[in-house]
Amino acid sequence: MGSDLYDQEYLKKLNRMPKMEINPDIKDSHLQSITQYEQQFQKVEKSRSRVRIWKYGVIAVTAAMLLYLLFNTDNGRRLATDIWEGLSDTLKEKEADHTITDPFTVPNLEKVKLEDGMSVVDYKTDNMERGDNPYNYLLRSLVISQEFDGEDLSRGDVVYYVEPGDTFQDIQSDNNRIARIIAMPGESIEIVKGQVFINDKKLDTFYGDGSSNFRNLDHMKEYNFAKMTVPDGHYFLMGDLWWRSVDSRKYGPVPIDNMIGLVEGYR
Numbered sequence: 603m604g605s606d607l608y609d610q611e612y613l614k615k616l617n618r619m620p621k622m623e624i625n626p627d628i629k630d631s632h633l634q635s636i637t638q639y640e641q642q643f644q645k646v647e648k649s650r651s652r653v654r655i656w657k658y659g660v661i662a663v664t665a666a667m668l669l670y671l672l673f674n675t676d677n678g679r680r681l682a683t684d685i686w687e688g689l690s691d692t693l694k695e696k697e698a699d700h701t702i703t704d705p706f707t708v709p710n711l712e713k714v715k716l717e718d719g720m721s722v723v724d725y726k727t728d729n730m731e732r733g734d735n736p737y738n739y740l741l742r743s744l745v746i747s748q749e750f751d752g753e754d755l756s757r758g759d760v761v762y763y764v765e766p767g768d769t770f771q772d773i774q775s776d777n778n779r780i781a782r783i784i785a786m787p788g789e790s791i792e793i794v795k796g797q798v799f800i801n802d803k804k805l806d807t808f809y810g811d812g813s814s815n816f817r818n819l820d821h822m823k824e825y826n827f828a829k830m831t832v833p834d835g836h837y838f839l840m841g842d843l844w845w846r847s848v849d850s851r852k853y854g855p856v857p858i859d860n861m862i863g864l865v866e867g868y869r
Contacts, residue, residue, distance in 0.1 A: 701806045707758030709808050709842070711736035714867030719749040722869060723762060725780060729841030729848070730760070731817055737780060737865070744780070746863035755837065755858075758809065759783045760865040763839070767853050780865055781849045782809055785838035793827035812844050819845045827851055837861075
C-alpha cells in the first residue's frame, strides 16, 4: 500500500516537471501500478457496499417481524401494551420527581354545621374570589375552627389569621384575613411566569397556577416572585385571586402565632 502511494506521488511530480524525454518503460511501469491500486480500491468499496446492504436488510426484516408480532397476534398486542404501560409508569415517576400535587384540596367551599370550638366570621374581602364568591360576603358567613395547632395545617388549607406588621386597610376594617397555605415551614417558594414552584418542583394544583383562576388578570400569567425560604414556624400564604390579594408576597411568611383558625366552610 505504501509503495502504491509512493508511485502515485512520484507520477504527480513527473507531471509537474518541464517536458522532457521520459523512458517509456519507466512510465508504463508507474501507470500499471496506479491501475492495480484503483482496481483494488474498487473491490474493497464493492465489498463494503454489499455489507451495508445486508446490514440494512436485516434491520428492515427484523423491524417488520416485530411490527407484525406486536400488532397481529394476541401475545404481540399484550407485549405492546405491557411496554406502553411500562413507559407510561416510568414517565409518571419522572414527572412525580419534578412536581407536587394536592389531590385532596378542592376550590369550592362546602356548607357546614356550626359545632363547639367553631365561630362565625362575616368576611368582606374578595381576595379568595374564584367566580362564585365561595369565601366572601354574598349571603354567607364563614365557619372557623379555632381548635388546631401547627401539626393540623397542610398545604392548600385556608386559614383565618392576623396580618403581620403594617397592613393594607380595606372594607374589612381590621387586620384579620383569610388566605391559602402555599408553602410550609422550611420549604422554598418561587413563582415563575404565573407558576408556583416549591423546592424547585412545580406545584401542580389549581392554586399553584395563576392562570387557573379565570378572575385573575392576564398579567398574572407572567407574574414572578423571587425564590425565598419559609422560616420554621411560618407559612407562606396567598389568596386565590392573586391580583386582589395582599398576602405573604407583600409582608412575608406568617408565623403560626398569628393563626386564628381554619376555614371549615360556610353557614
